[in-house]
Amino acid sequence: MDIAVIGLGYVGCVSAACLAQMGHTIIGVDINETKVNMINDGLSPIIEKNLDSIVKDQVASGRLKATRDIDMAVSQSGIVFICVGTPSRANGSLNTEYIERVCIEIGRALAQKPDYCTVALRSTILPGIAESVVVPLLEEHSGKKAGADFGFALNPEFLREGSSVYDFYHPPKTIIGELDRKSSDVIASIYEGIDAPVFRLGLGEAAMVKYADNSFHAIKVAFANEIGRICKLYDIDSRMVMDVFTKDVKLNLSSCYLKPGFAFGGSCLPKDLRAIIHTANQNDIEVPLLKATIESNMKHIEHAL
Numbered sequence: 001m002d003i004a005v006i007g008l009g010y011v012g013c014v015s016a017a018c019l020a021q022m023g024h025t026i027i028g029v030d031i032n033e034t035k036v037n038m039i040n041d042g043l044s045p046i047i048e049k050n051l052d053s054i055v056k057d058q059v060a061s062g063r064l065k066a067t068r069d070i071d072m073a074v075s076q077s078g079i080v081f082i083c084v085g086t087p088s089r090a091n092g093s094l095n096t097e098y099i100e101r102v103c104i105e106i107g108r109a110l111a112q113k114p115d116y117c118t119v120a121l122r123s124t125i126l127p128g129i130a131e132s133v134v135v136p137l138l139e140e141h142s143g144k145k146a147g148a149d150f151g152f153a154l155n156p157e158f159l160r161e162g163s164s165v166y167d168f169y170h171p172p173k174t175i176i177g178e179l180d181r182k183s184s185d186v187i188a189s190i191y192e193g194i195d196a197p198v199f200r201l202g203l204g205e206a207a208m209v210k211y212a213d214n215s216f217h218a219i220k221v222a223f224a225n226e227i228g229r230i231c232k233l234y235d236i237d238s239r240m241v242m243d244v245f246t247k248d249v250k251l252n253l254s255s256c257y258l259k260p261g262f263a264f265g266g267s268c269l270p271k272d273l274r275a276i277i278h279t280a281n282q283n284d285i286e287v288p289l290l291k292a293t294i295e296s297n298m299k300h301i302e303h304a305l
């Protein structure tokens, strides 16, 4: 496939290089001239294991090049991946201005493009943004209808910095947020050689899965650190505790306790949580996540009443 990758940061650069290595013809687009020149010189603009040699080989093979000309890139491509940043504003809200700008430019390019093209958004966006911002901008500036005249899908990325090339080829899952079946078939076909379950979801669910994942990953880190602090208090080997904890794939690392619905209760969970928080408090150990768990449960009960 001929693919344009818009935004050559972490996600875009790894995606562009790996998609080229899979045999696709890639035009990467960035407003940053240095990144564009580096790629065309066969150099990776980001430091990531194995990426230098992939970029070098793929540029030499002619399957990977870069430009600042988004119009030209879209005109030559059957798929356009949007990989620009979605940073936080000062108040924590999601800044979608880079996405909005590229959607206007892609829309204008689509207006001039006679053949069908599928736009896929790799960047992380909150539920509702695809439907209220991204698709309307593409439609307004192309004069075309998404799902009919051009394709659209969400395709969030799950790579981790430091192992992103490995993660590209070994993702935990492939998520496709579906506007229509044809668009999602096009995106699914890209990942045919990759061994990972493919989940085709609604746009909202696809966007939300990414936030559920990242929220959970953050909670896992904070949880392990709070347990670690309590272990230290008792001179207990926290790594051994967490190692055994993670070996339990029936109740701990499983879908158990992960169904939205009822608050927790019964004779053990509230009592044991209170006891461990109390002992931490008495020894000046801060465990705000464990404390917040009780508060969250109370709020859930109030919400249900």
Ligand SMILES: NC(=O)c1ccc[n+]([C@@H]2O[C@H](COP(=O)([O-])OP(=O)(O)OC[C@H]3O[C@@H](n4cnc5c(N)ncnc54)[C@H](O)[C@@H]3O)[C@@H](O)[C@H]2O)c1
Pocket: 006, 007, 008, 009, 010, 011, 012, 029, 030, 031, 032, 035, 083, 084, 085, 086, 098, 101, 102, 122, 123, 124, 125, 157, 158, 159, 160, 161
């Ligand atoms: N970094 C990660 O590990 C990671 C993992 C998964 C998902 N994500 C998500 O993927 C998205 C991209 O993240 P990133 O870390 O690659 O961002 P980044 O900031 O490293 O790269 C974004 C790139 O887009 C370019 N850009 C901005 N406006 C442009 C425009 N109008 N035209 C062309 N290029 C433009 C910038 O110059 C930059 O090179 C974000 O939504 C992020 O949340 C990131």
